[in-house]
Amino acid sequence: MNETVIDRNAAPGRRPARPGRTEAPPVSRERVAASTAAAPAPSPRDVPAGPLAAFPRRHLLGIQGLIRGEIDLILDTARAFAEVSRRSIKKVPTLRGKTIVNLFMEPSTRTRSSFEIAEKRLSADTLNFSLSGSSVSKGETLVDTARNLEAMAPDMIVIRHRAAGASHLLARHCRSNIINAGDGSHEHPTQALLDAYTIREKKGRLDGLRVAIVGDLMHSRVLRSNLFLLRTMGADIQVCGPPTLVPIGLERLGAVVHTRIESALEGADVIMMLRIQRERQQGGAFPSAREYFNLFGLTRERVRLARKDAIIMHPGPMNRGVEIDSAVADGPESVILEQVSNGVSVRMAVLYLLAGGTLGDLAA
Amino acid sequence: MDGAAIERSLARVAHEIAERHADLSGLALVGIRTRGVPLAHRLQRRIAGLGKRSLPVGTLDITLYRDDLTTVGPHAVLKETNIPFPIDGRSIVLVDDVLYTGRTIRAALDGLMDFGRPKCIQLAVLVDRGHRELPIRADFVGKNVPTSPQETVAVHLQEIDGKDEVLLMSAPGAGRVPRSAAGRGGVRSVRRP
Numbered sequence: 001m002n003e004t005v006i007d008r009n010a011a012p013g014r015r016p017a018r019p020g021r022t023e024a025p026p027v028s029r030e031r032v033a034a035s036t037a038a039a040p041a042p043s044p045r046d047v048p049a050g051p052l053a054a055f056p057r058r059h060l061l062g063i064q065g066l067i068r069g070e071i072d073l074i075l076d077t078a079r080a081f082a083e084v085s086r087r088s089i090k091k092v093p094t095l096r097g098k099t100i101v102n103l104f105m106e107p108s109t110r111t112r113s114s115f116e117i118a119e120k121r122l123s124a125d126t127l128n129f130s131l132s133g134s135s136v137s138k139g140e141t142l143v144d145t146a147r148n149l150e151a152m153a154p155d156m157i158v159i160r161h162r163a164a165g166a167s168h169l170l171a172r173h174c175r176s177n178i179i180n181a182g183d184g185s186h187e188h189p190t191q192a193l194l195d196a197y198t199i200r201e202k203k204g205r206l207d208g209l210r211v212a213i214v215g216d217l218m219h220s221r222v223l224r225s226n227l228f229l230l231r232t233m234g235a236d237i238q239v240c241g242p243p244t245l246v247p248i249g250l251e252r253l254g255a256v257v258h259t260r261i262e263s264a265l266e267g268a269d270v271i272m273m274l275r276i277q278r279e280r281q282q283g284g285a286f287p288s289a290r291e292y293f294n295l296f297g298l299t300r301e302r303v304r305l306a307r308k309d310a311i312i313m314h315p316g317p318m319n320r321g322v323e324i325d326s327a328v329a330d331g332p333e334s335v336i337l338e339q340v341s342n343g344v345s346v347r348m349a350v351l352y353l354l355a356g357g358t359l360g361d362l363a364a
Numbered sequence: 365m366d367g368a369a370i371e372r373s374l375a376r377v378a379h380e381i382a383e384r385h386a387d388l389s390g391l392a393l394v395g396i397r398t399r400g401v402p403l404a405h406r407l408q409r410r411i412a413g414l415g416k417r418s419l420p421v422g423t424l425d426i427t428l429y430r431d432d433l434t435t436v437g438p439h440a441v442l443k444e445t446n447i448p449f450p451i452d453g454r455s456i457v458l459v460d461d462v463l464y465t466g467r468t469i470r471a472a473l474d475g476l477m478d479f480g481r482p483k484c485i486q487l488a489v490l491v492d493r494g495h496r497e498l499p500i501r502a503d504f505v506g507k508n509v510p511t512s513p514q515e516t517v518a519v520h521l522q523e524i525d526g527k528d529e530v531l532l533m534s535a536p537g538a539g540r541v542p543r544s545a546a547g548r549g550g551v552r553s554v555r556r557p
Binding site for chain 2: 076077079080081083084087088089091092093094349352
């Protein structure tokens with residue numbers, strides 16, 4: 001206990017438990033392997049219930065390995081941050097004097113601007129760094145780029161990269177807190193967290209909900225992060241996509257795989273559509289966009305198979321008329337724009353929790 | 365300090381607030397999380413019980429405004445701030461349980477300013493234990509309790525802890541025998557477990 005300040009938790013019996021701190025693996029042993037299909041997901045039942053008092057990690061590299069209490073803590077904290085975005089002065093001084101580098105080596109509008117707004121609302125100084133106009137285009141390696149950035153002493157690095165495991169690589173080479181903003185087809189943890197936050201705000205819980213995820217299952221990092229998160233939180237996950245875009249072994253991550261969209265949507269509380277990622281596909285996964293829409297597109301008729309109060313989500317950017325009909329995307333069940341608003345609160349929560357955990361958790 | 369003593373102190377503070385503000389129409393109470401919030405609600409009921417108007421009550425979480433985010437271990441879980449009235453031009457009475465270094469109040473002042481420009485801000489606390497590190501003082505004090513920096517003042521309230529009491533605890537291993545409770549204005553001294 002620090003004697004120079006009022007410690008609001010100092011009274012005996014009121015001291016918050018810190019169970020997660022001892023359970024968290026040392027950073028050096030963080031999983032670097034990007035092949036998630038073979039990794040066993042943790043059983044949702046053997047983790048303590050209720051949010052932790054503090055986030056026990058230095059980095060947010062993925063959802064895989066997070067326990068229920070950690071996810072609850074992030075979502076609860078995000079809820080408190082939502083209030084900041086409703087004020088007329090949308091700024092708090094929490095991260096004043098902290099420097100955050102946004103290292104975006106892949107195109108991004110939503111995630112990047114969401115992080116930037118979150119950082120600015122927390123009063124951090126931000127530095128944006130993108131693929132074009134950087135020395136990466138001159139042949140510098142990622143580690144060299146990161147080391148050079150780090151020589152300027154940033155406190156956190158938010159990284160988006162086309163290679164799976166890029167954020168893990170940075171975590172091994174940098175002293176800053178690393179946040180994965182999407183690495184190849186591997187993970188996109190803040191997206192899964194904002195999806196979970198949106199579901200929880202709408203449905204009041206995650207446990208026991210039936211979630212249907214439809215689209216390009218092969219290339220989707222959003223899917224993988226969501227699988228880890230939803231399984232940890234006890235949701236029932238149904239997935240569907242063209243067989244050419246279903247990775248082998250997906251069932252082992254806890255999802256029931258369907259080949260017909262109708263059976264996946266039946267009785268769903270939540271419908272999550274995934275983008276057809278043309279930039280990652282080698283081509284030939286399906287004959288045409290029209291055929292894809294006919295077989296897997298979300299239409300009004302198909303929405304009726306889900307529960308009456310089902311919500312419809314999409315991580316964006318949407319391909320209207322390919323994976324989702326405009327009438328559905330703009331319909332009353334759609335929470336797609338709420339997802340974007342919630343993204344700011346969730347990212348503020350992640351930045352805040354990682355910043356607060358810095359001192360005690362420096363891995364020896 | 366037991367439940368009855370806490371209630372007596374709050375009754376006096378409520379009277380003082382009502383006396384100081386002849387016109388209560390421009391006044392609002394803002395409780396600082398966690399224990400300032402139930403105290404603000406109790407003051408609201410007491411002031412209303414004096415035949416005065418029922419004042420609006422807001423809650424303020426100062427976690428985001430603390431000056432020790434990265435130097436103190438795990439911080440409290442962030443809770444929502446809820447000030448459901450415009451504070452521009454209003455007189456605000458901040459309410460907290462213990463006034464100690466003044467850093468919490470500094471943070472609360474910064475937090476409040478982000479919501480607008482109040483006419484004035486006053487401070488009401490249940491216990492003032494001294495040892496200020498900033499030029500801050502309370503306008504309404506339930507009880508002044510002389511303490512040493514090694515001691516901890518724990519306020520327990522029915523709404524949160526299931527019981528009303530104020531305890532003065534000496535730090536373990538400090539080798540100090542707690543002074544008699546009588547000398548502390550009725551605040552019970554206990555050895556910290």
